[in-house]
Amino acid sequence: MSDANELVETVREALRVVIDPEIGFNIVDLGLVYDIAVEDGGIARVAMTTTTRGCPATDYLRDGVGAAAQSVNGVHRADVRLTYDPPWTPDMMSAVAKEYLGFGQ
Amino acid sequence: MNGVSLSRWTMSYFTAALLALLGTEVLMVAGFGFPSHGIQAPETLVLVHLVAVGWLSILMCGALNQFVPVLVARPLVHPELPVVALALLISGLACLLVGFLRMAGYPVGALPWLPLGAVGLTAGFALTIWNLGRTMWTARPIGLPAWFVVAGLVSLAGVISLGTIFSLALGGWTTNSTLMRLTSAGIPFHAALGLGGWLTFTAMGVSYRLLAMFMLAPEEEHRTSRIALLTGSASILVLLVGGPLCLLILERSATHPLVISLALATVSLAFYGYDIIRLYRTRRRQRIELNARMAAWALGGLGLATILLLVVTISGEIDRRIGAVAFLLAFGWLTGLGLAKLYKIVAFLTWLECYGELLGRRPTPRVQDLVDEPRALPWFWLYFGCVGAASIAALLDGSLAFQIAALGMLVATAAICKQFISIRTLGSVPASMLPDDAVARLRLFLPILQQSRR
Numbered sequence: 001m002s003d004a005n006e007l008v009e010t011v012r013e014a015l016r017v018v019i020d021p022e023i024g025f026n027i028v029d030l031g032l033v034y035d036i037a038v039e040d041g042g043i044a045r046v047a048m049t050t051t052t053r054g055c056p057a058t059d060y061l062r063d064g065v066g067a068a069a070q071s072v073n074g075v076h077r078a079d080v081r082l083t084y085d086p087p088w089t090p091d092m093m094s095a096v097a098k099e100y101l102g103f104g105q
Numbered sequence: 106m107n108g109v110s111l112s113r114w115t116m117s118y119f120t121a122a123l124l125a126l127l128g129t130e131v132l133m134v135a136g137f138g139f140p141s142h143g144i145q146a147p148e149t150l151v152l153v154h155l156v157a158v159g160w161l162s163i164l165m166c167g168a169l170n171q172f173v174p175v176l177v178a179r180p181l182v183h184p185e186l187p188v189v190a191l192a193l194l195i196s197g198l199a200c201l202l203v204g205f206l207r208m209a210g211y212p213v214g215a216l217p218w219l220p221l222g223a224v225g226l227t228a229g230f231a232l233t234i235w236n237l238g239r240t241m242w243t244a245r246p247i248g249l250p251a252w253f254v255v256a257g258l259v260s261l262a263g264v265i266s267l268g269t270i271f272s273l274a275l276g277g278w279t280t281n282s283t284l285m286r287l288t289s290a291g292i293p294f295h296a297a298l299g300l301g302g303w304l305t306f307t308a309m310g311v312s313y314r315l316l317a318m319f320m321l322a323p324e325e326e327h328r329t330s331r332i333a334l335l336t337g338s339a340s341i342l343v344l345l346v347g348g349p350l351c352l353l354i355l356e357r358s359a360t361h362p363l364v365i366s367l368a369l370a371t372v373s374l375a376f377y378g379y380d381i382i383r384l385y386r387t388r389r390r391q392r393i394e395l396n397a398r399m400a401a402w403a404l405g406g407l408g409l410a411t412i413l414l415l416v417v418t419i420s421g422e423i424d425r426r427i428g429a430v431a432f433l434l435a436f437g438w439l440t441g442l443g444l445a446k447l448y449k450i451v452a453f454l455t456w457l458e459c460y461g462e463l464l465g466r467r468p469t470p471r472v473q474d475l476v477d478e479p480r481a482l483p484w485f486w487l488y489f490g491c492v493g494a495a496s497i498a499a500l501l502d503g504s505l506a507f508q509i510a511a512l513g514m515l516v517a518t519a520a521i522c523k524q525f526i527s528i529r530t531l532g533s534v535p536a537s538m539l540p541d542d543a544v545a546r547l548r549l550f551l552p553i554l555q556q557s558r559r
Binding site: 021024054055 | 111171174175176177178179318319321324389390391392453454456457460461462463464465466467468469471472473474
C-alpha cells in the first residue's frame with residue numbers, strides 16, 4: 001500500500017469516532033462517507049452525506065468529520081464537502097452496521 | 106446551506122405545553138369540566154382550551170419551529186419570532202381562560218378577558234403562521250409532508266378567525282347579527298378545524314417524515330399519500346367555505362358541510378393509515394425504539410376515534426357522544442403521539458446541545474444513551490391504559506370512573522415528565538461520557554445556549 005493510500009485509510013479509521021447520533025453508529029460503517037482523498041501538502045478532502053437532508057445535526061457532523069480528519073498525523077487541513085448526490089439509502093451500510101440495526105431479522 | 110439551526114426556544118415551548126397538560130389533567134381529576142359539566146359549559150371551555158391551545162397547539166408550534174426547517178431543508182426566516190409568539194400565546198391563553206372562568210361565575214375582575222385573550226392568541230398564531238409560511242415559501246417547491254403543514258396552517262387561520270369572532274361576541278364587543286349567528290352555530294367548525302385540520306392533519310404530515318426518518322423506512326411519495334393530502338385538504342376547504350356559506354348566505358343548518366367534510370376526512374385517514382402501516386412494514390430498522398412503538402398506539406387511538414365518530418354520527422348520537430370522541434382524539438391520538446415523539450425529540454435536541462460540538466473530537470454517546478426506555482415504558486402503558494378507561498367512562502357518562510382514570514393519566518404524565526427531566530440533566534449518561542462543562546450547559550427549559558455555528 002502506498003503512503004497516500006495508507007494515509008487515506010488512517011483518515012477513514014479516524015472518522016469512525018464520528019457517530020450519527022440518532023442511529024448511534026459510526027458514519028463510516030453507515031456509508032455516509034462517500035470519498036476520502038489526501039492531496040500533497042496534507043490536505044484531506046472528504047465527501048460525505050447525511051441520512052436525511054435538512055437534519056439539524058448536519059453542521060455538527062461536517063465539523064466533526066473535519067476535526068477527526070485533522071487529528072491524523074500528516075493531515076494539515078481538512079476540506080469536507082457535503083453532497084446529496086447520490087442520496088443516502090440504508091443499503092449503503094456495511095454488514096456490521098446492518099447487523100447492529102437488526103436488518104434482515 | 107445544508108444544515109439547519111436548532112430553534113432556541115423549542116424547549117421552552119415544550120415546557121409550557123407540558124405544564125398545560127398537567128394542569129388539564131389536574132382539573133379532570135378534580136371533576137372540573139367535561140364530563141362532570143356539560144360540553145358547552147364554561148368550565149368545559151376552560152378545560153378544552155387549556156388542552157387544545159395550552160398543550161397541543163403550543164407543543165405543535167414548538168415542534169414546527171424545529172421541524173419545518175428539517176422538512177424543507179431551510180432555516181427559519183425569522184428565528185427571533187418564536188419567543189415573541191410564545192409570550193403572546195401564553196398571555197392570550199391566560200386571558201381567555203380567565204374570561205371563561207368569569208362566564209362560570211368566578212370573581213376574576215371585570216376586564217374584557219375574552220377579547221384580550223383573542224388579541225394575544227391571534228397575534229401569537231399569526232406570527233407563527235407568518236414565520237413558518239415564509240420559511241416554506243422560500244423553499245419552493247416543497248415536499249408532500251410540508252404540504253400537510255401548509256393545509257394545517259390554513260386550518261389554524263380559520264380556527265383563530267372563528268375564535269376571535271366568538272370572543273368578541275361573548276365578550277359583548279359586538280352585536281352584529283352575522284357574527285352572532287356564527288357564534289351560535291359555528292362551534293362545530295371551530296372544533297373540527299382545530300382538532301382535525303390544524304392538529305391532526307399537521308401531525309399526519311410531520312409523522313410521514315419523522316416515522317420514516319426514525320425507522321429508516323423508504324421516504325417515497327406514493328399515490329396514496331397524495332390522495333390523503335388532497336382529500337384532507339378538501340375536507341378543510343369544505344369546513345372553511347361551506348360552513349360560512351351555509352350559515353350566513355344560504356341560512357341553512359351546518360349539517361351538510363360537516364358531513365361532507367367528515368366523509369372526505371375519513372377517506373384521507375384511511376389512505377394515511379394504509380401509508381403508515383406500509384411504512385412500519387417496510388422499515389429497515391427492525392428493532393424500533395420506544396417512541397415509534399408508542400406512536401403506533403397513538404395511531405391506533407386515531408383509528409378508534411375515527412370509527413367511533415362515524416358510528417355516533419350514523420346512529421344520531423353525535424350530540425351526546427361527541428365529548429368522548431373528542432377526548433379520545435385529543436388524548437389517545439394527539440397527546441399519545443406528542444408524548445411519544447417528545448421522548449425522542451427532547452433526547453435528540455439535548456444531545457445536539459451537549460455533544461454536537463464534541464463530535465470528531467472525542468467519543469460521544471448515542472442519543473439512545475440519554476434515555477432509559479425500560480424505566481419509561483410502564484408509564485406509557487399506564488397512560489394509554491388510562492386513556493382507554495377514561496374514554497369508556499366518558500362514553501358511559503361515568504364521571505367518577507372518568508376522574509379515577511384521569512388520576513392514572515396524571516400520574517403517568519408526571520412520571521413521563523420526570524423522564525424528560527432526566528434526559529435534560531443527562532441522568533442516564535455514564536459519568537465517563539458526560540461533557541466536561543455539563544453543569545454549565547444544562548438548562549432545563551430555557552433557550553438553548555449555543556446555536557449551531559452556521
